[in-house]
Amino acid sequence: MIDNKNLILAIVLSVAILFGFEYYFKLTRPAPPPEQQTAGQTQPGQQAGQAPAAPASGQAGEPGTAPVPTAPGTAAVPAAPGGLVLGTQQTREAILSAGDRIKISTPRLHGSILLKGGLIDDLTLANYRETLDPESPEIVVLKPKGFDTAYYAQFGWAGKNGADVPTAETVWTADRRELTPDNPVTLSWDNGKGLIFKRTIAVDVHYMFTVTQSVTNKTDAAQSFHAYGLVSRRTTPETTGFYILHEGLLGVFDETLAEIDYDELQDDKQVKKTSTGGWIGITDKYWLAALIPDQSAKTNSRFLYSKPSGTDMYQVDFLGPALTAAPGQTVTSENRLFAGAKEVRLLDAYEEKIGVKRFDLAIDFGWFYFLTKPIFYALLWLNDHILNLGLAILVLTVGIKLVFFPLANKSYTSMSKMKKLQPKMTQIRERYGDDKMRMNQEMMDLYKKEKVNPASGCLPILIQIPVFFALYKVLFVTIEMRHAPFFGWIHDLSAPDPTSLFNLFGLIPWSPPEFLLIGIWPIIMGVTMFLQQKLNPQPTDPIQAKIFLFLPLFFTFLLARFPAGLVIYWAWNNLLSMLQQWVIMRRMGITGKQALQ
Numbered sequence: 001m002i003d004n005k006n007l008i009l010a011i012v013l014s015v016a017i018l019f020g021f022e023y024y025f026k027l028t029r030p031a032p033p034p035e036q037q038t039a040g041q042t043q044p045g046q047q048a049g050q051a052p053a054a055p056a057s058g059q060a061g062e063p064g065t066a067p068v069p070t071a072p073g074t075a076a077v078p079a080a081p082g083g084l085v086l087g088t089q090q091t092r093e094a095i096l097s098a099g100d101r102i103k104i105s106t107p108r109l110h111g112s113i114l115l116k117g118g119l120i121d122d123l124t125l126a127n128y129r130e131t132l133d134p135e136s137p138e139i140v141v142l143k144p145k146g147f148d149t150a151y152y153a154q155f156g157w158a159g160k161n162g163a164d165v166p167t168a169e170t171v172w173t174a175d176r177r178e179l180t181p182d183n184p185v186t187l188s189w190d191n192g193k194g195l196i197f198k199r200t201i202a203v204d205v206h207y208m209f210t211v212t213q214s215v216t217n218k219t220d221a222a223q224s225f226h227a228y229g230l231v232s233r234r235t236t237p238e239t240t241g242f243y244i245l246h247e248g249l250l251g252v253f254d255e256t257l258a259e260i261d262y263d264e265l266q267d268d269k270q271v272k273k274t275s276t277g278g279w280i281g282i283t284d285k286y287w288l289a290a291l292i293p294d295q296s297a298k299t300n301s302r303f304l305y306s307k308p309s310g311t312d313m314y315q316v317d318f319l320g321p322a323l324t325a326a327p328g329q330t331v332t333s334e335n336r337l338f339a340g341a342k343e344v345r346l347l348d349a350y351e352e353k354i355g356v357k358r359f360d361l362a363i364d365f366g367w368f369y370f371l372t373k374p375i376f377y378a379l380l381w382l383n384d385h386i387l388n389l390g391l392a393i394l395v396l397t398v399g400i401k402l403v404f405f406p407l408a409n410k411s412y413t414s415m416s417k418m419k420k421l422q423p424k425m426t427q428i429r430e431r432y433g434d435d436k437m438r439m440n441q442e443m444m445d446l447y448k449k450e451k452v453n454p455a456s457g458c459l460p461i462l463i464q465i466p467v468f469f470a471l472y473k474v475l476f477v478t479i480e481m482r483h484a485p486f487f488g489w490i491h492d493l494s495a496p497d498p499t500s501l502f503n504l505f506g507l508i509p510w511s512p513p514e515f516l517l518i519g520i521w522p523i524i525m526g527v528t529m530f531l532q533q534k535l536n537p538q539p540t541d542p543i544q545a546k547i548f549l550f551l552p553l554f555f556t557f558l559l560a561r562f563p564a565g566l567v568i569y570w571a572w573n574n575l576l577s578m579l580q581q582w583v584i585m586r587r588m589g590i591t592g593k594q595a596l597q
Helices: 002-028 092-098 262-268 344-354 369-386 389-403 405-420 422-431 436-450 458-477 520-535 542-559 564-587
Strands: 036-038 089-091 101-105 109-114 119-129 138-142 151-159 185-190 195-203 208-217 223-234 248-253 256-261 270-276 279-283 287-292 298-306 313-325 330-341
Touching: 089 092, 101 119, 119 330, 138 151, 138 287, 138 330, 151 208, 151 287, 151 330, 208 223, 208 313, 223 279, 223 287, 223 330, 248 262, 248 270, 248 298, 248 313, 256 262, 256 270, 262 270, 262 298, 279 313, 287 313, 313 330, 330 344, 344 369, 369 389, 369 458, 389 405, 389 458, 389 564, 405 564, 422 436, 458 564, 520 542, 520 564, 542 564
Parallel strands: none
Antiparallel strands: 036 089, 101 109, 109 119, 119 138, 119 151, 151 223, 185 195, 195 208, 208 330, 223 313, 248 256, 248 279, 270 298, 279 287, 287 330, 298 313
16 A cells, blocks of 8 residues: 555656646747847947957967957957948848848859848858748748847958958948859958958858958058957857757867857857867757868857847857968958868768868767667668668668677577566565565575576666667757658657647547647657566565656657657667567566566
């Protein structure tokens, strides 16, 4: 009776926690960013949508010194786009139509470049949609300055000794009205004081921009400049919140990855890095905006946070070495911007083509990188041949099972021996239940007599954990699983199972709350977990045994809102493990009824 009361109490408390967490989460979850821009209160001299200052050049005589933040109001800060009226609501489309722009048109990118400031601030992905509907809007990567969630890239020169360089207010002249992979665009600006600036922007058929800047010195004195690039993001974006996935600021410096969370940078305000080559950027789960400076030059980079007018602002930037143009000479700097989807094959191709080290680390492969990436490539290879990522997951799981078949056999054989001894262990527990020391001694004697080591099945399982975690990581972080269909009602392996037990899988016209959306695949996973657990040796303590039997129900609720691809993998893996364990038990003479006791 006491055992039953404890079990009921555990169930009630667990359900209360699930309901309470859901209620708390809905109350405290921040609202998604609005689709319209409402200008907030600004400080004197400051405009809505301002980003942290562009990197400042080093002092005279200190070429290449790291950029440092300047006092508020003293730096040349990128201004809001022309035509933005502060104090009014502005849609993204209204802001885009207010400025003179160069169209971007490639097989995979749509967008525009603002001639005022030369900003790359409007970019959508032609091959990725917000929903499964092919008519839904394209994924927006970059957004214009002046918008609530502005997100843009800017390149330029930091002049030394007061040189008049282009700013965010500079209106450039373009040699064409459309940027395509076959037709780069060249922007020009004459400062009227003997310096002529040109910026040639090229784009490939994927997501890589190449920005070549030059300065021609027609003055009678040498002029020095530092090329810089920055990516600025306004407001803190909503993230998935999973500890196994990094979303925020990151970069590779001297082939070492640095990851900085948004809240971490809010505390530190600024993080500086110096390296030769490498890259720096801001990442979401699937999308990346990254600056790639000249890989042969030593650059100073930084991660920067500020909060003008109460709005979070994040910036990554780099400052190149000083370049000096003698009278009549021209200096040139070539840097790149990646803005698009984090496709591992594409990132690897860029690493090989342009020599950017460890660009694939933009995908969070985790601690088991040496396992995760090969598993990822195996999954892609299978998908290329099977043409269904869900089936590729099933086949890959079978392959991993075959690799670990000998180890798993050893583990399941040990478990089967323990299962066969279950009746004798129960007798010992009933006979010496009041004398724990005697009961443990009798158990050890039984193990020695039957030549069974209760811990022998643990090592093979421990060896397999990194591989299974790496596979779990692959299925969670890869963009290839996004909007990938399986069969039946699963149209997106990256989204949770859309069905629910609590409306009889759509038969009842009612939409249950999120924590009750327990779909068919989570139920299948829970059942396989329960059956697999029944095949394993049961704990000698009856309370522990009942708690273990409750775990499949707990995991069914816990994993119900996980991506369907992960749940399908888990259920399939459980089924294969059960099949292997059942075969071993049959060989050892354990009957079906005895196996499930």
